[in-house]
Amino acid sequence: MTSQPMVADQETRTPTPSAWWARLPWLRIGIVLAAVVAAIVLAYLRSGSTVVVTQAVVTGILIGGVYGLVAMGLTLIFGVLDIVNFAHGSFLAIALFLSYYLVAGMGMHPYLALLIVLPAMFLLGALVQRFVLAGAMGKPLENQLLITLGISLVIENSLLLFFGANPRSVSLPGDQGVAILGAVAELSRILAFVGALVLAGLLFLLLRRTSLGTAIRAVAANDAGAQMVGIDTRWIYMLTFAIGTACAGAAGVLVAPLVTIEPVTGALFNIIAFVVVVLGGMGNVVGALLGGLVVGLAEQLGALLLPGQSPLLVVFIVFVLVLLLRPQGLFGRSGS
Amino acid sequence: MLEVKGLSAGYHHLQILHELDLEVHEGEIVALVGANGAGKTTTLKTLSGLVRPTAGSITFGGDQAVGVRPSELVARGLVQVPEGRALFGPLTVEENLRMGLWTRRKEARASADLEEVFELFPILLERRKQLAETLSGGQQQMLAIGRALMTRPKLLMLDEPSTGLSPKLTWTVLDAVKTIRDRGVAVLLVEQNAAQALNLADRAYVLESGSIVLSGTGKELATDERVRKAYLGL
DSSP states (O other), X not given: OOOOOOOOOOOOSOOSOOOGGGGSOHHHHHHHHHHHHHHHHHHHHHHOOHHHHHHHHHHHHHHHHHHHHHHHHHHHHHHHHOOOOTXXXXXXXXXXXXXXXXXXXXXXXXXXXXXXXXXXXXHHHHHHIIIIIGGGXXXXXXXXXXXXXXXXXXXHHHHXXXXXXXXXXXXXXXXXXXXXXXXXXXXXXXXXXXHHHHHHHHHHHHHHHSHHHHHHHHHHHOHHHHHHTTOOHHHHHHHHHHHHHHHHHHHHHHHTTTSOBOTTHHHHHHHHHHHHHHHHOTTOHHHHHHHHHHHHHHHHHHHHHSTTSOTHHHHHHXXXXXXXXXXXXXXXXXXX | OEEEEEEEEEETTEEEEEXXXXXXXXXXXXXXXXXXXXXXXXXXXXXXXXXXXXXEEEEETTEEOTTOOHXXXXXXXXXXXXXXXXXXXXXXXXXXXXXXXXXXXXXXXXXXXXHHHHHHOHXXXXXXXXXXXXXXXXXXXXXXXXXXXXXXXXXXXXXXXXXXXXXXXXXXXXXXXXXXXXXXXXXXXXXXXXXXXXHHOSEEEEEETTEEEEEEEHHHHHHOHHHHHHTSOO
């Protein structure tokens, strides 16, 4: 190493590296916030009651965090494996029933169930990817679509077979209403939100701060390039699908005390997760969390704006508007 | 170090390479030149395990290299910088480079290699917090080579490193190739830009329609009448 050539690049397109906050889409964040404020004002004009509106906002944000966690798993799978996973909600349903079994059948505390359900769903995800989906990697989109749709049918009907169609529920010991910001929310709802945020934060740290996470993002960015630095992409695919499935599993445990547990409950979360993923930008993990909050708010405020309609109606109106005006999603990267 | 004998390969029944023989020894820069569509890129893809050969043998460092996964070949030291660079666009320059350490992530002294790459391409040190996709073409090529060097290759295969670069930047990159060779890494350089490649190379092969038609030292081929007519436009 005697003589080092001094390489001076004459091209200067980008003079200084920009700080992370300068790369945030501030304008779009502002527009989304303005739309939320407008919806809140409209809801207030429509209902005439501050308490009702505050309640809707608090409930919307709390459930939105959980939607965000479910969608983070789905968007991660899409970003890395390029698979549209229609079985995501069904995995959540499995977690709901597992939780129910552990709590009602074995007397476990609803949140301790996480310690069993999370690894179990991780393992299930890894197995499904390795033995069912691995063969469809790189094949046309329809193949994967039909396979994941098939998996969801198998899961839903297996649950029906084993547990029957009777709705079940899990209750959190000591669950009660808690006054929060002038509204009242069940303790279980608050804890579900906090749990979802903590897990979302951990996933974010994994992706941003560890070399495994960087490898996952590298595979998402360019899988040929990843192979050329010696990353075994098959292994990353399996791991990512497992992590995504574990997100659905964790969300299942957290919402178990809040929902009626039926085989079809998963389908509802599946639809919402897809809306959130598109809103947040396909493959954008942070966008998914923000999209979750937007959908949670749209659902709750929508019930006030259009009383008597399905709360999903406004969610879909927002969805269609975003697809028309900004198909790459609210927080997606602009067309490049 | 690398020995290729009777290599044939192609895609979907379309044979591209016809019984190719090729060798790269330690400490050499070997150029593979040829016109567009002669099979240069297919040769590199086959060598790095992305395309499965239909016949022939590839040994690397004395070990069989056919049917080995690309990631395993990288771990053994056979590393390609593909045409188009295959960078991780949304990752920073430093993250791109650190991904080159993947196969050696359990080793302790890996960070020293980062300094070596920055020494070779100081511009990357300056831009290290920037996203790879925001770099200019020349900087991206340097990053791609730097990332490959982080894997500690024994043989570095460069596919058209001068594509899309200004003549000045081309020299910068080719200069770096020489330094890399002097550091003890063998280089297999694929170039359409035959004149520069032949001047740089210790030995060279000319590829035509999937077969080696000429071989010799870089100097010999650069002065060969047929090569001058066909590739150097003289």
